[in-house]
Amino acid sequence: MTSVNLPITIKCRIGIDDRDSQRELEDFIGTVANAGCDTFIVHARKAILSGLSPKENREIPPLNYDSVFAVKQAFPELSIIINGGIKTIEDAESLLKKTDGVMLGREAYQNPFILNEVDAVFFGTATNVQTRTETLQKFMPYIEQELERGTPLHHMTRHILGLYKGQKGGKNFRRHLSENSYKKTADIGVLLDAISYVD
Ligand SMILES: Cc1cc2nc3c(=O)[nH]c(=O)nc-3n(C[C@H](O)[C@H](O)[C@H](O)COP(=O)(O)O)c2cc1C
Incomplete structure:
Protein backbone atom coordinates (compact mmCIF):
# COMPACT_ATOMS: atom_id res chain seq x y z
CA MET A 1 0.00 0.00 0.00
CA THR A 2 1.32 3.46 -0.84
CA SER A 3 0.89 6.32 1.57
CA VAL A 4 -0.18 9.76 0.44
CA ASN A 5 0.76 12.91 2.29
CA LEU A 6 -2.46 14.84 2.47
CA PRO A 7 -2.57 18.16 4.30
CA ILE A 8 -4.34 17.77 7.61
CA THR A 9 -7.11 20.30 7.83
CA ILE A 10 -9.25 21.51 10.71
CA LYS A 11 -12.25 23.80 10.42
CA CYS A 12 -13.01 25.95 13.42
CA ARG A 13 -14.60 29.17 14.57
CA ILE A 14 -12.85 32.06 16.28
CA GLY A 15 -14.35 31.25 19.66
CA ILE A 16 -17.16 29.69 21.65
CA ASP A 17 -19.42 31.58 24.07
CA ASP A 18 -17.20 33.58 26.43
CA ARG A 19 -14.09 31.72 25.32
CA ASP A 20 -13.56 34.21 22.55
CA SER A 21 -10.25 35.95 23.20
CA GLN A 22 -7.59 36.06 20.52
CA ARG A 23 -5.21 34.40 22.97
CA GLU A 24 -7.49 31.38 23.41
CA LEU A 25 -7.96 31.08 19.66
CA GLU A 26 -4.23 31.18 19.04
CA ASP A 27 -3.58 28.72 21.91
CA PHE A 28 -6.05 26.36 20.24
CA ILE A 29 -4.48 26.76 16.78
CA GLY A 30 -0.98 26.32 18.23
CA THR A 31 -1.95 23.17 20.12
CA VAL A 32 -3.61 21.58 17.10
CA ALA A 33 -0.74 22.63 14.82
CA ASN A 34 1.72 20.96 17.22
CA ALA A 35 -0.25 17.75 16.80
CA GLY A 36 0.41 17.89 13.04
CA CYS A 37 -2.36 19.98 11.51
CA ASP A 38 -1.10 22.49 8.95
CA THR A 39 -4.27 23.88 7.38
CA PHE A 40 -7.06 25.72 9.19
CA ILE A 41 -10.36 26.85 7.72
CA VAL A 42 -11.51 29.53 10.13
CA HIS A 43 -15.14 30.65 10.17
CA ALA A 44 -14.71 34.25 11.30
CA ARG A 45 -17.44 34.34 13.94
CA LYS A 46 -17.76 32.75 17.31
CA ALA A 47 -20.42 30.16 18.12
CA ILE A 48 -22.93 30.82 20.85
CA LEU A 49 -23.79 27.34 22.02
CA SER A 50 -26.58 28.18 24.45
CA GLY A 51 -29.57 29.90 22.94
CA LEU A 52 -28.81 30.12 19.23
CA SER A 53 -29.76 27.53 16.63
CA PRO A 54 -27.14 26.40 14.08
CA LYS A 55 -28.79 28.68 11.51
CA GLU A 56 -28.76 31.67 13.87
CA ASN A 57 -25.15 30.87 14.66
CA ARG A 58 -24.33 31.46 11.00
CA GLU A 59 -25.95 34.90 11.04
CA ILE A 60 -26.02 36.54 14.47
CA PRO A 61 -22.50 36.46 15.93
CA PRO A 62 -20.66 39.26 14.11
CA LEU A 63 -17.97 38.50 11.56
CA ASN A 64 -14.45 39.36 12.68
CA TYR A 65 -12.04 38.95 9.78
CA ASP A 66 -9.31 40.80 11.72
CA SER A 67 -9.15 37.90 14.14
CA VAL A 68 -8.36 35.53 11.25
CA PHE A 69 -5.76 37.93 9.82
CA ALA A 70 -4.10 38.02 13.25
CA VAL A 71 -3.96 34.20 13.30
CA LYS A 72 -2.17 34.26 9.95
CA GLN A 73 0.33 36.79 11.28
CA ALA A 74 0.94 34.72 14.41
CA PHE A 75 1.37 31.49 12.39
CA PRO A 76 2.79 32.46 9.00
CA GLU A 77 3.90 28.87 8.35
CA LEU A 78 0.33 27.53 8.55
CA SER A 79 -2.19 27.65 5.75
CA ILE A 80 -5.06 29.81 6.99
CA ILE A 81 -8.27 29.79 4.97
CA ILE A 82 -10.89 32.38 5.82
CA ASN A 83 -14.64 31.66 5.79
CA GLY A 84 -17.87 33.45 6.62
CA GLY A 85 -20.12 35.86 4.76
CA ILE A 86 -18.04 36.01 1.55
CA LYS A 87 -20.35 36.72 -1.37
CA THR A 88 -18.27 38.07 -4.23
CA ILE A 89 -15.11 37.27 -6.15
CA GLU A 90 -13.89 40.80 -5.33
CA ASP A 91 -14.26 40.13 -1.58
CA ALA A 92 -12.38 36.87 -2.01
CA GLU A 93 -9.56 38.61 -3.88
CA SER A 94 -9.24 41.21 -1.18
CA LEU A 95 -9.25 38.63 1.66
CA LEU A 96 -6.59 36.59 -0.13
CA LYS A 97 -4.13 39.43 0.40
CA LYS A 98 -4.08 38.55 4.10
CA THR A 99 -4.83 34.81 4.10
CA ASP A 100 -3.92 31.72 2.10
CA GLY A 101 -7.37 30.78 0.92
CA VAL A 102 -11.03 31.60 0.95
CA MET A 103 -13.97 29.27 1.54
CA LEU A 104 -17.41 30.12 0.21
CA GLY A 105 -20.22 28.22 1.91
CA ARG A 106 -23.76 29.40 1.35
CA GLU A 107 -22.98 31.66 -1.60
CA ALA A 108 -21.52 28.77 -3.58
CA TYR A 109 -24.75 26.87 -3.03
CA GLN A 110 -27.24 29.69 -3.41
CA ASN A 111 -25.48 31.30 -6.38
CA PRO A 112 -23.31 28.54 -7.91
CA PHE A 113 -22.51 30.46 -11.08
CA ILE A 114 -20.17 32.61 -8.99
CA LEU A 115 -17.72 29.71 -9.34
CA ASN A 116 -17.58 30.19 -13.10
CA GLU A 117 -14.98 32.94 -12.71
CA VAL A 118 -12.79 31.24 -10.15
CA ASP A 119 -10.36 29.41 -12.43
CA ALA A 120 -9.70 32.46 -14.57
CA VAL A 121 -9.37 34.95 -11.69
CA PHE A 122 -7.40 32.90 -9.19
CA PHE A 123 -5.59 30.24 -11.20
CA GLY A 124 -4.95 32.13 -14.41
CA THR A 125 -6.60 29.40 -16.45
CA ALA A 126 -7.98 30.55 -19.76
CA THR A 127 -11.49 29.25 -19.43
CA ASN A 128 -14.20 29.05 -22.00
CA VAL A 129 -16.54 31.28 -20.09
CA GLN A 130 -19.85 29.50 -20.38
CA THR A 131 -23.31 30.81 -19.95
C1 LIG B 1 -27.00 23.83 5.81
C2 LIG B 1 -25.61 24.07 6.36
C3 LIG B 1 -24.97 23.04 7.03
C4 LIG B 1 -23.67 23.22 7.55
N1 LIG B 1 -23.03 22.19 8.19
C5 LIG B 1 -21.76 22.35 8.62
C6 LIG B 1 -21.03 21.27 9.19
O1 LIG B 1 -21.54 20.16 9.32
N2 LIG B 1 -19.77 21.48 9.61
C7 LIG B 1 -19.18 22.71 9.48
O2 LIG B 1 -18.02 22.87 9.86
N3 LIG B 1 -19.83 23.76 8.95
C8 LIG B 1 -21.09 23.61 8.52
N4 LIG B 1 -21.76 24.65 7.95
C9 LIG B 1 -21.14 25.97 8.00
C10 LIG B 1 -20.38 26.28 6.71
O3 LIG B 1 -19.36 25.33 6.47
C11 LIG B 1 -19.75 27.68 6.80
O4 LIG B 1 -18.76 27.68 7.80
C12 LIG B 1 -20.78 28.75 7.14
O5 LIG B 1 -21.95 28.60 6.34
C13 LIG B 1 -20.18 30.16 6.94
O6 LIG B 1 -19.73 30.34 5.62
P1 LIG B 1 -20.66 31.13 4.55
O7 LIG B 1 -21.02 32.45 5.17
O8 LIG B 1 -19.79 31.27 3.33
O9 LIG B 1 -21.87 30.28 4.33
C14 LIG B 1 -23.03 24.48 7.40
C15 LIG B 1 -23.69 25.52 6.72
C16 LIG B 1 -24.97 25.32 6.20
C17 LIG B 1 -25.64 26.46 5.47
Whole structure:
Protein backbone atom coordinates (compact mmCIF):
# COMPACT_ATOMS: atom_id res chain seq x y z
CA MET A 1 0.00 0.00 0.00
CA THR A 2 1.32 3.46 -0.84
CA SER A 3 0.89 6.32 1.57
CA VAL A 4 -0.18 9.76 0.44
CA ASN A 5 0.76 12.91 2.29
CA LEU A 6 -2.46 14.84 2.47
CA PRO A 7 -2.57 18.16 4.30
CA ILE A 8 -4.34 17.77 7.61
CA THR A 9 -7.11 20.30 7.83
CA ILE A 10 -9.25 21.51 10.71
CA LYS A 11 -12.25 23.80 10.42
CA CYS A 12 -13.01 25.95 13.42
CA ARG A 13 -14.60 29.17 14.57
CA ILE A 14 -12.85 32.06 16.28
CA GLY A 15 -14.35 31.25 19.66
CA ILE A 16 -17.16 29.69 21.65
CA ASP A 17 -19.42 31.58 24.07
CA ASP A 18 -17.20 33.58 26.43
CA ARG A 19 -14.09 31.72 25.32
CA ASP A 20 -13.56 34.21 22.55
CA SER A 21 -10.25 35.95 23.20
CA GLN A 22 -7.59 36.06 20.52
CA ARG A 23 -5.21 34.40 22.97
CA GLU A 24 -7.49 31.38 23.41
CA LEU A 25 -7.96 31.08 19.66
CA GLU A 26 -4.23 31.18 19.04
CA ASP A 27 -3.58 28.72 21.91
CA PHE A 28 -6.05 26.36 20.24
CA ILE A 29 -4.48 26.76 16.78
CA GLY A 30 -0.98 26.32 18.23
CA THR A 31 -1.95 23.17 20.12
CA VAL A 32 -3.61 21.58 17.10
CA ALA A 33 -0.74 22.63 14.82
CA ASN A 34 1.72 20.96 17.22
CA ALA A 35 -0.25 17.75 16.80
CA GLY A 36 0.41 17.89 13.04
CA CYS A 37 -2.36 19.98 11.51
CA ASP A 38 -1.10 22.49 8.95
CA THR A 39 -4.27 23.88 7.38
CA PHE A 40 -7.06 25.72 9.19
CA ILE A 41 -10.36 26.85 7.72
CA VAL A 42 -11.51 29.53 10.13
CA HIS A 43 -15.14 30.65 10.17
CA ALA A 44 -14.71 34.25 11.30
CA ARG A 45 -17.44 34.34 13.94
CA LYS A 46 -17.76 32.75 17.31
CA ALA A 47 -20.42 30.16 18.12
CA ILE A 48 -22.93 30.82 20.85
CA LEU A 49 -23.79 27.34 22.02
CA SER A 50 -26.58 28.18 24.45
CA GLY A 51 -29.57 29.90 22.94
CA LEU A 52 -28.81 30.12 19.23
CA SER A 53 -29.76 27.53 16.63
CA PRO A 54 -27.14 26.40 14.08
CA LYS A 55 -28.79 28.68 11.51
CA GLU A 56 -28.76 31.67 13.87
CA ASN A 57 -25.15 30.87 14.66
CA ARG A 58 -24.33 31.46 11.00
CA GLU A 59 -25.95 34.90 11.04
CA ILE A 60 -26.02 36.54 14.47
CA PRO A 61 -22.50 36.46 15.93
CA PRO A 62 -20.66 39.26 14.11
CA LEU A 63 -17.97 38.50 11.56
CA ASN A 64 -14.45 39.36 12.68
CA TYR A 65 -12.04 38.95 9.78
CA ASP A 66 -9.31 40.80 11.72
CA SER A 67 -9.15 37.90 14.14
CA VAL A 68 -8.36 35.53 11.25
CA PHE A 69 -5.76 37.93 9.82
CA ALA A 70 -4.10 38.02 13.25
CA VAL A 71 -3.96 34.20 13.30
CA LYS A 72 -2.17 34.26 9.95
CA GLN A 73 0.33 36.79 11.28
CA ALA A 74 0.94 34.72 14.41
CA PHE A 75 1.37 31.49 12.39
CA PRO A 76 2.79 32.46 9.00
CA GLU A 77 3.90 28.87 8.35
CA LEU A 78 0.33 27.53 8.55
CA SER A 79 -2.19 27.65 5.75
CA ILE A 80 -5.06 29.81 6.99
CA ILE A 81 -8.27 29.79 4.97
CA ILE A 82 -10.89 32.38 5.82
CA ASN A 83 -14.64 31.66 5.79
CA GLY A 84 -17.87 33.45 6.62
CA GLY A 85 -20.12 35.86 4.76
CA ILE A 86 -18.04 36.01 1.55
CA LYS A 87 -20.35 36.72 -1.37
CA THR A 88 -18.27 38.07 -4.23
CA ILE A 89 -15.11 37.27 -6.15
CA GLU A 90 -13.89 40.80 -5.33
CA ASP A 91 -14.26 40.13 -1.58
CA ALA A 92 -12.38 36.87 -2.01
CA GLU A 93 -9.56 38.61 -3.88
CA SER A 94 -9.24 41.21 -1.18
CA LEU A 95 -9.25 38.63 1.66
CA LEU A 96 -6.59 36.59 -0.13
CA LYS A 97 -4.13 39.43 0.40
CA LYS A 98 -4.08 38.55 4.10
CA THR A 99 -4.83 34.81 4.10
CA ASP A 100 -3.92 31.72 2.10
CA GLY A 101 -7.37 30.78 0.92
CA VAL A 102 -11.03 31.60 0.95
CA MET A 103 -13.97 29.27 1.54
CA LEU A 104 -17.41 30.12 0.21
CA GLY A 105 -20.22 28.22 1.91
CA ARG A 106 -23.76 29.40 1.35
CA GLU A 107 -22.98 31.66 -1.60
CA ALA A 108 -21.52 28.77 -3.58
CA TYR A 109 -24.75 26.87 -3.03
CA GLN A 110 -27.24 29.69 -3.41
CA ASN A 111 -25.48 31.30 -6.38
CA PRO A 112 -23.31 28.54 -7.91
CA PHE A 113 -22.51 30.46 -11.08
CA ILE A 114 -20.17 32.61 -8.99
CA LEU A 115 -17.72 29.71 -9.34
CA ASN A 116 -17.58 30.19 -13.10
CA GLU A 117 -14.98 32.94 -12.71
CA VAL A 118 -12.79 31.24 -10.15
CA ASP A 119 -10.36 29.41 -12.43
CA ALA A 120 -9.70 32.46 -14.57
CA VAL A 121 -9.37 34.95 -11.69
CA PHE A 122 -7.40 32.90 -9.19
CA PHE A 123 -5.59 30.24 -11.20
CA GLY A 124 -4.95 32.13 -14.41
CA THR A 125 -6.60 29.40 -16.45
CA ALA A 126 -7.98 30.55 -19.76
CA THR A 127 -11.49 29.25 -19.43
CA ASN A 128 -14.20 29.05 -22.00
CA VAL A 129 -16.54 31.28 -20.09
CA GLN A 130 -19.85 29.50 -20.38
CA THR A 131 -23.31 30.81 -19.95
CA ARG A 132 -25.52 29.41 -17.22
CA THR A 133 -27.51 27.49 -19.80
CA GLU A 134 -24.37 26.01 -21.39
CA THR A 135 -23.28 24.90 -17.94
CA LEU A 136 -26.66 23.28 -17.43
CA GLN A 137 -26.45 21.49 -20.77
CA LYS A 138 -23.17 19.96 -19.64
CA PHE A 139 -24.88 18.78 -16.46
CA MET A 140 -27.79 17.17 -18.32
CA PRO A 141 -26.16 13.88 -19.41
CA TYR A 142 -25.36 13.24 -15.76
CA ILE A 143 -28.96 13.98 -14.77
CA GLU A 144 -30.27 11.62 -17.47
CA GLN A 145 -27.86 8.90 -16.44
CA GLU A 146 -28.96 9.21 -12.82
CA LEU A 147 -32.65 9.21 -13.77
CA GLU A 148 -32.08 5.94 -15.61
CA ARG A 149 -30.57 4.52 -12.45
CA GLY A 150 -33.72 5.51 -10.55
CA THR A 151 -32.37 8.57 -8.76
CA PRO A 152 -35.21 11.08 -8.20
CA LEU A 153 -34.89 14.24 -10.27
CA HIS A 154 -34.94 16.55 -7.27
CA HIS A 155 -31.77 14.95 -5.91
CA MET A 156 -29.94 16.60 -8.82
CA THR A 157 -32.00 19.72 -9.38
CA ARG A 158 -31.92 20.93 -5.79
CA HIS A 159 -28.27 21.83 -6.34
CA ILE A 160 -29.05 24.12 -9.26
CA LEU A 161 -32.06 26.00 -7.90
CA GLY A 162 -29.91 29.13 -7.59
CA LEU A 163 -28.17 28.83 -10.96
CA TYR A 164 -30.03 31.81 -12.42
CA LYS A 165 -30.06 33.86 -9.22
CA GLY A 166 -30.42 37.53 -10.06
CA GLN A 167 -31.22 36.78 -13.72
CA LYS A 168 -34.44 37.54 -15.58
CA GLY A 169 -36.74 34.54 -15.10
CA GLY A 170 -34.49 33.10 -12.38
CA LYS A 171 -37.25 33.05 -9.77
CA ASN A 172 -39.60 31.21 -12.13
CA PHE A 173 -36.84 28.71 -12.98
CA ARG A 174 -36.37 28.06 -9.28
CA ARG A 175 -40.10 27.88 -8.54
CA HIS A 176 -40.78 25.48 -11.41
CA LEU A 177 -38.06 23.11 -10.25
CA SER A 178 -39.08 23.39 -6.61
CA GLU A 179 -42.71 22.64 -7.35
CA ASN A 180 -42.26 19.87 -9.91
CA SER A 181 -38.95 18.05 -9.45
CA TYR A 182 -40.06 16.06 -6.45
CA LYS A 183 -43.06 14.49 -8.25
CA LYS A 184 -42.79 10.75 -8.84
CA THR A 185 -43.13 11.12 -12.61
CA ALA A 186 -40.64 14.00 -12.86
CA ASP A 187 -38.26 13.54 -15.77
CA ILE A 188 -35.85 15.71 -17.74
CA GLY A 189 -38.86 17.54 -19.21
CA VAL A 190 -39.32 19.34 -15.89
CA LEU A 191 -35.86 20.82 -16.27
CA LEU A 192 -36.41 21.72 -19.93
CA ASP A 193 -39.63 23.50 -18.96
CA ALA A 194 -37.77 25.36 -16.21
CA ILE A 195 -35.13 26.49 -18.71
CA SER A 196 -37.85 27.96 -20.91
CA TYR A 197 -38.39 30.61 -18.22
CA VAL A 198 -34.83 31.89 -18.55
CA ASP A 199 -34.04 31.38 -22.20
C1 LIG B 1 -27.00 23.83 5.81
C2 LIG B 1 -25.61 24.07 6.36
C3 LIG B 1 -24.97 23.04 7.03
C4 LIG B 1 -23.67 23.22 7.55
N1 LIG B 1 -23.03 22.19 8.19
C5 LIG B 1 -21.76 22.35 8.62
C6 LIG B 1 -21.03 21.27 9.19
O1 LIG B 1 -21.54 20.16 9.32
N2 LIG B 1 -19.77 21.48 9.61
C7 LIG B 1 -19.18 22.71 9.48
O2 LIG B 1 -18.02 22.87 9.86
N3 LIG B 1 -19.83 23.76 8.95
C8 LIG B 1 -21.09 23.61 8.52
N4 LIG B 1 -21.76 24.65 7.95
C9 LIG B 1 -21.14 25.97 8.00
C10 LIG B 1 -20.38 26.28 6.71
O3 LIG B 1 -19.36 25.33 6.47
C11 LIG B 1 -19.75 27.68 6.80
O4 LIG B 1 -18.76 27.68 7.80
C12 LIG B 1 -20.78 28.75 7.14
O5 LIG B 1 -21.95 28.60 6.34
C13 LIG B 1 -20.18 30.16 6.94
O6 LIG B 1 -19.73 30.34 5.62
P1 LIG B 1 -20.66 31.13 4.55
O7 LIG B 1 -21.02 32.45 5.17
O8 LIG B 1 -19.79 31.27 3.33
O9 LIG B 1 -21.87 30.28 4.33
C14 LIG B 1 -23.03 24.48 7.40
C15 LIG B 1 -23.69 25.52 6.72
C16 LIG B 1 -24.97 25.32 6.20
C17 LIG B 1 -25.64 26.46 5.47
